[in-house]
Amino acid sequence: MAILQRTLLFTARAAARSQFRPSSPRPLIAVQTLRLASTMAPKLRDPSLFKQNVCYVNGEWVTAASGKTFEVHDPATGELIGTCPEFTPEDTEKAITAAAAAFESFRHKTGRERSKLLRKWYDLVVENAEDIATLITWENGKPTADARGEAAYAANFLEWFSEEAPRIYGDTIPSSVPGNRVVTIKEPVGVCGLITPWNFPAAMITRKIGPALAVGCTVVCKAPGETPFTPLALAELAHRAGIPPGVVNVVTALANTPEVGEILTTHPTVRKVSFTGSTPVGKLLMRQCSGTLKKLSLELGGNAPFIVFDDADVDLAVAGAVASKFRSSGQTCVCANRIYVQRGVYDEFAAKFAAKVREFKVGSPFEAGVTHGPLIHDRAVAKAESHVRDAQSKGATVLLGGRRRADLGPNFFEPTVLTGMTADMAMASEETFGPVAGLFPFDTEDEVVRLANATPVGLAGYFFSRDVARVHRVAEHLEVGMVGVNTGIISDPAAPFGGVKESGFGREGSLYGVAEYQVTKMITYGGMGKPLQS
Template sequence: MTDPSLTTRHVPADLPERIQHYIDGEFVDSVDGDTFDVLEPVSNEVYLQAASGKVADIHRAVQAAKRAFAEGPWPRMIARERSRILHRIADIVESRDRRLAELESFDSGLPISQALGQARRAAENFRFFADLIVAQSDDTFKVPGRQINYVNRKPIGVAGLITPWNTPFMLESWKLGPALATGNTVVLKPAEFTPLSASLWPGIFEEAGLPVGVFNLVNGFGEEGYAGDSLVRHPDVPLISFTGESRTGQIIFGNAAPHLKGLSMELGGKSPAVVFADADLDAAIDATIFGVFSLNGERCTAGSRILVQREVYDEFVERYAAQAKRVKVGYPHDPATEVGALVHPEHFEKVMSYVELGKTEGRLVAGGGRPEGFEFGNFVAPTVFADVPPTARIFQEEIFGPVVAITPFDTDDEALALANDTKYGLAAYIWTNDLKRAHNFAQAVEAGMVWLNSNNVRDLRTPFGGVKASGLGHEGGYRSIDFYTDQQAVHITLGKVHNPSFGKAAPAETATDLDDPDPR
């Protein structure tokens, strides 16, 4: 049988055949000349070669970034000057949003309409941090007649940024924006599955006027001896920001420990969506469908465990399954597509293995395999399992695909216990019209972020991050500024200085007469 995707798929014009690293203002091959294949998700055909970075390539990039930090103008610019360049970056991204979305959709399998939204969000990330660094004020503490204390924020140095493949361009901007805004230089290691859109950053930054050496990009894998691991271990990289799965986060934590690096890690999730009997079921079904099937289910905050109170459980499952069956699976370039192709055949096999496992652990009510008409490529039908026990692996483990588990509960206490019964704690969604219940539940659920009667709509000023196995630290708003800067306390004494006399005769003084030294 001939793969129909080879004739019906959309291939963007002017695709590169090869992607290089970008180091110190130049596109370069790997030191050893090594490359790796990049596949297109609809056909799984190799469509380009990317330079495969290793220890030597990371070292070249880090040295360029270190030199730009020590000798270049970027860390010494006033905030307004950096802000102007960041706004120019946002302008350029916005002006190319459709081209970016086209490449992102082709490379990752995301539906084109959703990829376009991600490109526009990338521009907004730069605008947000461009405005924030101009508007921010640092703390000052006054002791009248005695002392003034103020906080001096300083960029730290070379920031290592390691980004995932699910919404690559947007998530790169989420790290690049604050890292650059605060005056750091960077080395970006994009995901090996999706290097295409990242290869556009050098041209965008050059056009915007970012100084040479401030941004560097090394493609490649994450394993020991390759780009990701080498970046984490490099002694001249004091900061690592990572988004990815929890096991990789544990490895990064251990490898960064010898240098006591600053770490910000947004890791895996198995987020609950809790639907109480008094909820608006129409809104809850619409939002939970979107929350698990948008972005092809490859969403860290996906509400992939839906807990439903027993009074409305049967109705919810029936309606949810019927709507899931109507979700449009299609080629990523089609504007009507709601679920496209998973990113890579390895990930497709992983998700399909969970689908088969789910058939032994729950009751299949929608999907359960390839959608009709898509015998080739990485397509998975939106899949819904009901009556899933909390001991099931599809209840406990992150699948990162268009697969959802629905479980009934009776009481508020049971719902809370089920919601907290995983190692993850990234997000939670609560659906109820009881305001007291909503707030009490939000306070008790083990999640870094909670949405009440809402899908995943964020304010960029709020902290983003998880608890338990879902992450370390928070970014977003001033939390990002905190992570990418050192905070130095400066103390200025006013008037007469009362110092303790050690080793010479002095009038007796009481402790209250002295500037109280911190005993720590």
């Protein structure tokens, strides 16, 4: 392997650790305590949805050729959930070959035929939503209510794109050449390599596969190493829905993640790659894709500003901030990361915001009434804690939270509210990806827009104001791909999701998400100008 390739691979391994590596070993005493305190594994209504030691390739459940597997652990207890195949590039190439063979026939199905397949898959996900939610909670740590929301959200992408499949339109374009007619048709790009994250193990699968299948593409999906069982359950439901062999392939890997990512980005048969994850890994994948000039969609990291102006409805802003910041314990790419509050309402907002957060209940995600479970692994806890300690050392005040909760399990951290934040603190420039909310004061609109845009990323931004002129002005000046005005929730299958700057490019969801999996073919017809024969 060339020196450059070795360097890129080393970089991939290092960068991927933040998303794909298991937690470091825990002290023996702590593990023993957890095992004694743990409850029985959750029960599925349909146990056959729990797929261990197999991946889904060409309509069949297969193992890695080497027989190697990796372990998946419950983030709440540290206990073993199960094992999955450690696929190699050679294993993955078989999936690519299957997808290529299936593409030759699947691309020619009518939009209505593809629509019916997606609709059947949607129906099955809805029927099995409780089991999907259980798997999400078990391997991701989301409380049951949150996991149920994701299961519904994942199903909705299949429904949305099932409705888009029959409506793939081209254009008729007036030609400047007499007697010519110009038309365009939309064609599927081909085999797609999809790499999905652990924080939405169901919804990120369907948000990518849905539009790919709607237009006639076939896919090889690399499931996240931390949360592979949810994607594998979705693959089982796709199989039951009658989606033809080779159209949907789901592979798993943990230690081999960089190598599997490399085969998806360099294989000439793969014509499109879609990745959701960190900016460093996205940059590496983009370099790898350049050798074969693949179509590429990247949904990368964010550092979302959340702005509350003096003229805002403070109660509405508090509700929006709670929803945006603490959804999935702050582990979403569109979470509010920097909360800017104008000085006229700063104290009122801080008091009301802290009061709402104080109502949260942290604990086992399967326990009734729990609002927030564990973070995904110990590195996530360490980062949240380091951001709190950094802010404290530079003058911030902890209104509540700020501590690990080792009494609950290995990966628990209290929902935290900090006041007196300043631009020199780590949270001002780094994405926390945890349940830590820092409140930054500001004075003027110009100042806060400048602060909001002072970052190399630009995924989402939020602001609250009742001034109509300001609403239009600030929305247009924020350097982000998505803006929430007087709301903290912006995700919707009907809405285009994606960022600008180093948050990536391309859009998911909506009709724009469909276009990401298409190419436009132009056809010019000559000799069309002859007069009609009598």
